[in-house]
Every structure is written in structure tokens, then in C-alpha cells.
Amino acid sequence: GESVGLHLPTLSVQEGDNSIINCAYSNSASDYFIWYKQESGKGPQFIIDIRSNMDKRQGQRVTVLLNKTVKHLSLQIAATQPGDSAVYFCAENNAGGTSYGKLTFGQGTILTVHP
Amino acid sequence: SAVISQKPSRDICQRGTSLTIQCQVDSQVTMMFWYRQQPGQSLTLIATANQGSEATYESGFVIDKFPISRPNLTFSTLTVSNMSPEDSSIYLCSVERTGGAFFGQGTRLTVV
Numbered sequence: 001g002e003s004v005g006l007h008l009p010t011l012s013v014q015e016g017d018n019s020i021i022n023c024a025y026s027n028s029a030s031d032y033f034i035w036y037k038q039e040s041g042k043g044p045q046f047i048i049d050i051r052s053n054m055d056k057r058q059g060q061r062v063t064v065l066l067n068k069t070v071k072h073l074s075l076q077i078a079a080t081q082p083g084d085s086a087v088y089f090c091a092e093n094n095a096g097g098t099s100y101g102k103l104t105f106g107q108g109t110i111l112t113v114h115p
Numbered sequence: 116s117a118v119i120s121q122k123p124s125r126d127i128c129q130r131g132t133s134l135t136i137q138c139q140v141d142s143q144v145t146m147m148f149w150y151r152q153q154p155g156q157s158l159t160l161i162a163t164a165n166q167g168s169e170a171t172y173e174s175g176f177v178i179d180k181f182p183i184s185r186p187n188l189t190f191s192t193l194t195v196s197n198m199s200p201e202d203s204s205i206y207l208c209s210v211e212r213t214g215g216a217f218f219g220q221g222t223r224l225t226v227v
Contacts, residue, residue: 008155034215043119043207043218044158089157091216101148101211105157 008087010110019077023090023106028071030092032100035064035075037086044089047075085113117141117212119219127225128198135194136222138208143188152205152221164191198226
């Protein structure tokens with residue numbers, strides 16, 4: 001789940017395991033969602049997005065699942081690698097397709113992958 | 116995706132001074148966005164910058180503190196005015212493109 005302040009949720013996994021990062025979003029009107037990866041000292045890197053007319057979307061080693069009923073988003077990373085260690089943010093947009101760069105971010109989850 | 120360059124990448128500034136951050140995109144975009152990321156926290160939208168019009172600010176952010184320019188379709192600046200230590204953050208610009216919304220590497224500002 002999400003947290004506030006400086007105490008970000010953390011997830012520790014072993015290299016090769018699958019990781020699941022969860023996000024509860026707040027606005028039932030949100031219709032576009034993005035997952036970002038942020039490494040130390042860098043800007044957020046786009047991973048994958050999904051629109052509200054879908055409940056699943058797959059990319060390279062990643063899958064995003066959307067459950068609009070409970071306003072929940074998850075990011076699954078297959079065969080997690082040490083290079084996947086970072087902070088992961090979900091972001092939501094409710095501009096109805098007119099300005100999908102206007103995002104509300106979740107608090108983030110720290111993923112640590114152990115060799 | 117998009118190539119987004121920010122300058123400076125980091126700076127240490129005295130309180131009471133102002134810093135202007137530049138954002139350059141590799142091709143024309145209609146909207147550019149400025150975000151703030153306070154230490155250890157998530158990103159918060161400051162404002163949306165359209166070329167040829169005043170920026171639109173989010174609740175809690177005002178033009179006097181964060182003036183924005185958007186002189187053309189590939190460039191924008193954000194000024195952090197009359198800085199205090201509470202303004203120490205990473206400031207990021209982003210753009211929307213077909214295929215998503217993309218960020219620059221950020222400007223890490225420390226106010227002393």
C-alpha cells in the first residue's frame with residue numbers, strides 16, 4: 001500500500017524472483033495511469049502506461065494490472081535483476097485525454113534486489 | 116520518448132536569492148509541466164506551461180514564487196524566487212508525447 005512522509009514502503013527480493021509493487025489511487029475519475037522508475041540522482045523513467053478501458057497491459061518483463069473497482073494498480077516485474085533496484089511511482093491522470101502529462105503521483109515504493 | 120535537458124543539474128544557493136532553471140526539449144511540444152520533489156518524497160505538480168499563454172498553477176503554488184516562461188515550443192524556464200531552505204528540492208520538467216509523459220533528469224537545488 002501507500003504511505004506518507006519519509007517512510008516509503010519497501011520491497012526486498014532476490015535476483016530472479018518476480019516482484020509485485022502495489023498502488024492505491026485516489027480519484028475514481030482517473031482514466032490514465034503510468035508507472036515510473038526513479039534511480040538515485042535521476043529523473044523518473046517511464047516504464048509502462050495503461051488506460052482505464054484496459055485491465056492489463058504487458059511490456060518487456062513488466063505487466064501492469066488495473067482494478068478500477070477497488071482503485072488499485074500493480075506493477076509486476078518478472079525475473080527481477082539488481083538493475084531494477086530503484087523507487088517506483090505510480091501516477092494517475094484524470095484530464096480525460098486532454099492533458100495526460102498532468103499527473104498525480106503516489107508516494108512510491110523502494111525496490112531492493114539482492115544478488 | 117523525448118530528450119529533455121535541464122540546466123543546471125544542481126546548484127547551491129543563498130537564501131533570499133532566485134534561481135532560474137531551464138528546460139529544453141528535442142522537438143516541439145504543446146504542453147510542458149514543472150514538478151517539485153521534496154527530499155525523500157514523491158512528485159508534486161507546480162504548473163502547466165503552454166506556449167503563448169500564462170502558466171496554470173496548482174493549488175499551493177503561485178506565480179510570484181515560481182514564475183514560468185514559455186517562449187517557444189521547445190523551451191521553458193522555472194524561476195524559484197526569494198529562496199528559503201524549504202525550497203530545497205529536485206525540480207523537474209516533463210512533456211507529454213504519444214506514448215506517455217516523460218521527464219528530464221531534474222535540477223537538485225539546495226538553499227543554505
